[in-house]
Amino acid sequence: METVLLTGFEPFQGEVLNPSWEIARTLSGETLANRFRIVAKRLPTAFSTAADELYSAIESVHPRAVICLGEAGGRTQLTPERVAINIIDARIPDNQGAQPQDEPISQDGPVGYFSLLPLRPMVEAIQAVGVPAAISDTAGTFVCNYVFYTLMHHIHTHNLQIAGGFMHVPYMTEQVLAKKAPGLPLDLMAKGVRAAVEAVVQSFPERPTLMC
Amino acid sequence: METVLLTGFEPFQGEVLNPSWEIARTLSGETLANRFRIVAKRLPTAFSTAADELYSAIESVHPRAVICLGEAGGRTQLTPERVAINIIDARIPDNQGAQPQDEPISQDGPVGYFSLLPLRPMVEAIQAVGVPAAISDTAGTFVCNYVFYTLMHHIHTHNLQIAGGFMHVPYMTEQVLAKKAPGLPLDLMAKGVRAAVEAVVQSFPERPTLMC
Amino acid sequence: METVLLTGFEPFQGEVLNPSWEIARTLSGETLANRFRIVAKRLPTAFSTAADELYSAIESVHPRAVICLGEAGGRTQLTPERVAINIIDARIPDNQGAQPQDEPISQDGPVGYFSLLPLRPMVEAIQAVGVPAAISDTAGTFVCNYVFYTLMHHIHTHNLQIAGGFMHVPYMTEQVLAKKAPGLPLDLMAKGVRAAVEAVVQSFPERPTLMC
Amino acid sequence: METVLLTGFEPFQGEVLNPSWEIARTLSGETLANRFRIVAKRLPTAFSTAADELYSAIESVHPRAVICLGEAGGRTQLTPERVAINIIDARIPDNQGAQPQDEPISQDGPVGYFSLLPLRPMVEAIQAVGVPAAISDTAGTFVCNYVFYTLMHHIHTHNLQIAGGFMHVPYMTEQVLAKKAPGLPLDLMAKGVRAAVEAVVQSFPERPTLMC
Numbered sequence: 001m002e003t004v005l006l007t008g009f010e011p012f013q014g015e016v017l018n019p020s021w022e023i024a025r026t027l028s029g030e031t032l033a034n035r036f037r038i039v040a041k042r043l044p045t046a047f048s049t050a051a052d053e054l055y056s057a058i059e060s061v062h063p064r065a066v067i068c069l070g071e072a073g074g075r076t077q078l079t080p081e082r083v084a085i086n087i088i089d090a091r092i093p094d095n096q097g098a099q100p101q102d103e104p105i106s107q108d109g110p111v112g113y114f115s116l117l118p119l120r121p122m123v124e125a126i127q128a129v130g131v132p133a134a135i136s137d138t139a140g141t142f143v144c145n146y147v148f149y150t151l152m153h154h155i156h157t158h159n160l161q162i163a164g165g166f167m168h169v170p171y172m173t174e175q176v177l178a179k180k181a182p183g184l185p186l187d188l189m190a191k192g193v194r195a196a197v198e199a200v201v202q203s204f205p206e207r208p209t210l211m212c
Numbered sequence: 213m214e215t216v217l218l219t220g221f222e223p224f225q226g227e228v229l230n231p232s233w234e235i236a237r238t239l240s241g242e243t244l245a246n247r248f249r250i251v252a253k254r255l256p257t258a259f260s261t262a263a264d265e266l267y268s269a270i271e272s273v274h275p276r277a278v279i280c281l282g283e284a285g286g287r288t289q290l291t292p293e294r295v296a297i298n299i300i301d302a303r304i305p306d307n308q309g310a311q312p313q314d315e316p317i318s319q320d321g322p323v324g325y326f327s328l329l330p331l332r333p334m335v336e337a338i339q340a341v342g343v344p345a346a347i348s349d350t351a352g353t354f355v356c357n358y359v360f361y362t363l364m365h366h367i368h369t370h371n372l373q374i375a376g377g378f379m380h381v382p383y384m385t386e387q388v389l390a391k392k393a394p395g396l397p398l399d400l401m402a403k404g405v406r407a408a409v410e411a412v413v414q415s416f417p418e419r420p421t422l423m424c
Numbered sequence: 425m426e427t428v429l430l431t432g433f434e435p436f437q438g439e440v441l442n443p444s445w446e447i448a449r450t451l452s453g454e455t456l457a458n459r460f461r462i463v464a465k466r467l468p469t470a471f472s473t474a475a476d477e478l479y480s481a482i483e484s485v486h487p488r489a490v491i492c493l494g495e496a497g498g499r500t501q502l503t504p505e506r507v508a509i510n511i512i513d514a515r516i517p518d519n520q521g522a523q524p525q526d527e528p529i530s531q532d533g534p535v536g537y538f539s540l541l542p543l544r545p546m547v548e549a550i551q552a553v554g555v556p557a558a559i560s561d562t563a564g565t566f567v568c569n570y571v572f573y574t575l576m577h578h579i580h581t582h583n584l585q586i587a588g589g590f591m592h593v594p595y596m597t598e599q600v601l602a603k604k605a606p607g608l609p610l611d612l613m614a615k616g617v618r619a620a621v622e623a624v625v626q627s628f629p630e631r632p633t634l635m636c
Numbered sequence: 637m638e639t640v641l642l643t644g645f646e647p648f649q650g651e652v653l654n655p656s657w658e659i660a661r662t663l664s665g666e667t668l669a670n671r672f673r674i675v676a677k678r679l680p681t682a683f684s685t686a687a688d689e690l691y692s693a694i695e696s697v698h699p700r701a702v703i704c705l706g707e708a709g710g711r712t713q714l715t716p717e718r719v720a721i722n723i724i725d726a727r728i729p730d731n732q733g734a735q736p737q738d739e740p741i742s743q744d745g746p747v748g749y750f751s752l753l754p755l756r757p758m759v760e761a762i763q764a765v766g767v768p769a770a771i772s773d774t775a776g777t778f779v780c781n782y783v784f785y786t787l788m789h790h791i792h793t794h795n796l797q798i799a800g801g802f803m804h805v806p807y808m809t810e811q812v813l814a815k816k817a818p819g820l821p822l823d824l825m826a827k828g829v830r831a832a833v834e835a836v837v838q839s840f841p842e843r844p845t846l847m848c
Contacts, residue, residue, distance in 0.1 A: 076394045083721050085748060085773070102756065112721060112748030120738065127389040130397070134390065137721070138774035173400065177339040178346065182288045182394035185342070188385065297507050297536060297561070314544065324509060324536030332526065349509070350562035500818045551813040554821070558814065597824065601763040602770065606712045606818035609766070612809070 001031070004038050004197055005063035007054065009070055009143065012045040012095050019172040019189060020069035026190040027197070036064065036201045043068075045143050046096040047088065051150045058154070058162070065163040065200050066151055067117065069193065070144035072136075072168035073175075076182040078126050078192045079136035080119045081166040084149035085112045089141035105149045113152035117165035118203040125199035131184070131192030139166055163200055167193070216248050216409055217275035219266065221282055221355065224257040224307050231384040231401060232281035238402040239409070248276065248413045255280075257355050258308040259300065263362045270366070270374070277375040277412050278363055279329065281405065282356035284348075284380035285387075288394040290338050290404045291348035292331045293378040296361035297324045301353035317361045325364035329377035330415040337411035343396070343404030351378055375412060379405070428460050428621055429487035431478065433494055433567065436469040436519050443596040443613060444493035450614040451621070460488065460625045467492075469567050470520040471512065475574045482578070482586070489587040489624050490575055491541065493617065494568035496560075496592035497599075500606040502550050502616045503560035504543045505590040508573035509536045513565035529573045537576035541589035542627040549623035555608070555616030563590055587624060591617070637667070640674050640833055641699035643690065645706055645779065648681040648731050655808040655825060656705035662826040663833070672700065672837045679704075681779050682732040683724065687786045694790070694798070701799040701836050702787055703753065705829065706780035708772075708804035709811075712818040714762050714828045715772035716755045717802040720785035721748045725777035741785045749788035753801030754839040761835035767820070767828030775802055799836055803829070 006028070008021030021042050028040035041057040043050045058066065072079065086109050090099040119135050126133035139145040148166035155164045169189055176183035218240070220233030233254050240252035253269040255262045270278065284291065298321050302311040331347050338345035351357040360378035367376045381401055388395035430452070432445030445466050452464035465481040467474045482490065496503065510533050514523040543559050550557035563569040572590035579588045593613055600607035642664070644657030657678050664676035677693040679686045694702065708715065722745050726735040755771050762769035775781040784802035791800045805825055812819035 076388065076392055082723065082777075083747065085719050087718065087750075089771070110746055110748075111719065111750055112746075114723075114747055130385060130389070132385055132388050132390070132395060134392070135725070137777055141718075141773055173342060173344055173396070176288065176344050177342070178344070180288055180346070183344060184385070185397065185400055188397055294511065294565075295509050295535065299506065299538075301559070322534055322536075323507065323538055324534075326511075326535055347513070349565055353506075353561055500812065500816055554809060554813070556809055556812050556814070556819060558816070597766060597768055597820070600712065600768050601766070602768070604712055604770070607768060608809070609821065609824055612821055 002036050002064045003061045004036050004201065005041060005057055005061055005066045006038050006197065007041045007043050007068045009043050009045045010095065013092055015175060017172065017174065018071050019169050019186065020071050022172060022186050023169060023190050023193050024069055026186065027194055030194065032198050033201055038197065043147060044095060046094045047098050047100065047143060047146055048096060050143060050147050054147060054151060055154060063162060064204065067197060067200065068147050068151060068166045070166065070168050071171070073171050074181055075168060075170045077132040077134045077170065078189065078196065079134055079168045080117060080122045080196065081115060081136050081139040081148060081168060082119060083112050083114055083137065084139060084145055084152050084166065086110065086149060087141050088146055091142065094143055105146055106153055109153050113149060113156065115165035116163045117200055121199040121203060122196040125195040126192040129191050129195045131188055133192065136168060139168065144168065167196065214248050214276045215273045216250050216413065217253060217269055217273055217278045218250050218409070219253045219255050219280045221255050221257045222307065225304055227387060229384065229386065230283050231381050231398065232283050234384060234398050235381060235402050235405050236281055238398065239406055242406065244410055245413055250409065255359060256307060258306045259310050259312065259355060259358055260308060262355060262359050266359060266363060267366065275374060276416065279409060279412065280359050280363060280378045282378065282380050283383070285383050286393055287380060287382045289344040289346045289382065290401065290408065291346055291380045292329060292334045292408065293327060293348050293351040293360060293380060294331060295324050295326055295349065296351060296357055296364050296378065298322065298361060299353050300358055303354065306355055317358055318365055321365050325361060325368065327377035328375045329412055333411040333415060334408040337407040338404040341403050341407045343400055345404065348380060351380065356380065379408065426460050426488045427485045428462050428625065429465060429481055429485055429490045430462050431465045431467050431492045433467050433469045434519065437516055439599060441596065441598065442495050443593050443610065444495050446596060446610050447593060447614050447617050448493055450610065451618055454618065456622055457625055462621065467571060468519060470518045471522050471524065471567060471570055472520060474567060474571050478571060478575060479578060487586060488628070491621060491624065492571050492575060492590045494590065494592050495595070497595050498605060499592060499594045501556040501558045501594065502613065502620070503558055503592045504541060504546045504620065505539060505560050505563040505572060505592060506543060507536050507538050507561065508563060508569055508576050508590065510534065510573060511565050512570055515566065518567055529570055530577055533577050537573060537580065539589035540587045541624055545623040545627060546620040549619040550616040553615050553619045555612055557616065560592060563592065568592065591620065637673050638671060638700045639697045640672050640837065641677060641693055641697055641702045642674050642833070643677045643679050643704045645679050645681045646731065649728055651811060653808065653810065654707050655805050655822065656707050658808060658822050659805060659826050659829050660705055662822065663830055666830065668834055669837055674833065679783060680731060682730045683734050683736065683779060683782055684732060686779060686783050690783060690787060691790060699798060700840065703833060703836065704783050704787060704802045706802065706804050707807070709807050710817055711804060711806045713768040713770045713806065714825065714832065715770055715804045716753060716758045716832065717751060717772050717775040717784060717804060718755060719748050719750055719773065720775060720781055720788050720802065722746065722785060723777050724782055727778065730779055741782055742789055745789050749785060749792065751801035752799045753836055757835040757839060758832040761831040762828040765827050765831045767824055769828065772804060775804065780804065803832065
């Protein structure tokens with residue numbers, strides 16, 4: 001059994017839940033294609049600790065794919081992100097009060113990394129199960145983009161055989177019951193993310209049959 | 213068994229479905245509080261025929277309440293409407309090609325009618341089952357407002373004992389799979405509308421116990 | 425010389441200026457069509473005092489038209505309002521801390537009043553000078569709608585020969601320099617409102633020439 | 637006299653004007669800081685020809701800075717772009733009918749280039765003259781991002797001493813007179829862009845005084 005690591009974030013900015021983590025833990029333990037098991041990991045919404053917790057999780061579960069989820073309040077669709085960029089520019093403080101402005105994530109890293117996930121198949125798979133989806137061209141410049149860039153930089157600098165990438169998700173309906181902002185129910189978003197993960201694992205080449 | 217008439221509209225403006233009718237027919241035949249049965253009726257999205265079809269339905273099922281539903285693409289919440297106004301001002305043609313501009317609905321009717329439904333209890337009941345809701349202050353000036361005003365004018369001029377009103381609903385997710393517009397899944401909206409109808413029937417005074 | 429009374433509101437909700445008043449005072453004293461002078465009056469953003477100050481201004485300047493302006497943050501166009509409704513439902517406290525919910529403005533007044541201003545000619549006149557405009561179907565349920573309804577009720581109950589109505593305006597650019605909300609510059613909005621007032625006075629019937 | 641090259645695009649998608657070009661030609665010929673003259677150049681909204689026309693203009697005027705402008709309908713602010721990415725993914729056909737999907741701009745170019753312009757000073761300078769502004773994190777994946785990436789790649793691969801970058805601008809009010817979309821008047825946007833260009837040239841190191 002191989003592993004897909006699915007991360008979500010702890011709540012931030014006064015919210016009591018974060019849909020990215022609710023989705024990840026909903027799917028935790030599920031098996032896909034008789035071959036991949038989803039392992040969920042919650043990351044802190046903090047620049048100082050998120051990277052180390054991500055590295056630990058990767059070291060601990062040796063994943064074939066890592067899909068990090070994050071909340072994008074105001075969006076209406078599940079949005080696999082196209083590109084991570086080498087910048088931190090925090091509009092609000094993170095959960096530890098840090099708010100860096102216009103700082104690089106990595107002093108010697110490249111400007112950007114493209115996602116290693118199959119973006120278009122993911123979007124089509126999500127829509128095929130009835131959930132709105134689109135490719136997004138920006139993951140912002142807060143902790144989401146930071147974790148996305150950090151993941152990609154780690155994969156590239158360590159030559160890891162990991163399909164890595166990031167997907168933003170809208171608010172959960174629970175968060176917008178009395179707010180004029182779009183939201184989707186947890187079960188629907190979990191269904192969409194499951195379909196996206198299936199599209200990811202289906203993009204892997206078949207293993208050679210070992211004969212002796 | 214008493215009746216609650218729940219109307220929805222046929223699709224318009226190139227859409228292949230209309231969430232208002234999908235919700236109404238989903239709830240059709242349900243019984244609430246052991247006393248009220250929901251009867252669903254689909255209305256044409258046309259100024260020339262919608263009123264007569266509404267009157268026929270009312271005459272046929274003698275409802276205790278009439279709740280008309282309509283699609284409000286772009287909204288994020290179920291929105292019971294506060295007021296119907298005596299105007300038609302069509303931004304697009306209706307399903308028969310009619311597009312009146314700045315015309316009164318009723319030559320001698322009042323400027324407006326307030327909804328007879330318990331708006332705030334409806335909103336709270338919808339939110340209580342996990343569905344976003346808010347009171348809306350405008351039903352627009354197209355067929356939705358036309359049907360709403362027509363219903364209220366009919367109730368008032370015929371002294372009917374009917375709790376009448378209107379509620380707009382967002383797009384269904386099916387309509388926005390690849391579109392940057394908010395949507396909610398049908399089952400969730402049906403759950404919210406059911407809760408709203410329950411709030412309506414709970415607002416009715418208890419019937420006196422008949423003894424002999 | 426006849427008078428057009430143009431009102432604006434004092435700032436509210438933490439803002440330091442209110443575009444409605446900035447526009448009104450910019451146009452104050454101007455003469456239109458050699459016959460009408462604009463008199464500007466600032467109203468408090470408070471339910472308890474706005475009406476009396478409006479009545480005083482009307483009594484003091486005997487206007488031929490009264491056009492009340494109000495701020496509608498988030499809108500992109502100048503929007504003459506179609507209808508005032510008999511309800512107060514304050515989402516935020518007014519400038520004196522009052523926040524009535526679901527209360528009628530007038531116990532015995534009608535549900536609504538249509539604007540007495542020529543809405544479509546106003547919109548066309550505003551657009552003709554290069555300023556975005558549209559008719560709006562809701563003035564909300566806060567102090568703006570309150571003043572609008574109060575004005576119309578006063579005109580109708582006192583049989584005044586006054587063309588009365590309301591127009592909402594977007595934020596001024598000064599208010600949104602660093603905010604993702606639409607705004608228009610003061611001079612452009614003043615130009616649009618001037619054109620709208622001209623459309624109003626042009627809608628008056630010519631006075632009969634008095635011959636002896 | 638040194639040169640600042642300011643480019644704009646021809647209209648596209650059925651529009652009859654493009655604010656980016658209207659702004660550029662408004663500022664054409666202006667002198668800044670007694671030392672820099674603005675040269676305006678209109679680029680085709682087409683993948684096949686935009687790059688060559690940009691290269692020709694650079695070769696012809698030997699600019700010290702190149703600031704490309706583009707229209708971002710729906711935005712409310714002038715938005716200097718942070719990053720160009722190595723992808724074309726056209727949502728609509730360009731002006732020659734081409735609509736590439738998920739193609740790299742440069743086969744061997746990097747994933748992204750950061751703008752070489754002083755983004756934060758530009759934003760502050762724009763706001764200081766009363767025009768809304770913010771840094772943007774995505775220039776999209778259409779011809780705007782294509783020209784931005786192409787410019788940066790050209791500067792880097794040819795080791796040019798050019799401060800290059802891109803700024804998106806909202807619709808002009810003329811485009812949204814009857815449309816519910818945000819717009820700003822041309823003169824205001826030109827004022828903001830002029831302030832941004834001044835911030836760019838002020839960021840250049842003083843020239844050494846030549847003494848003999």
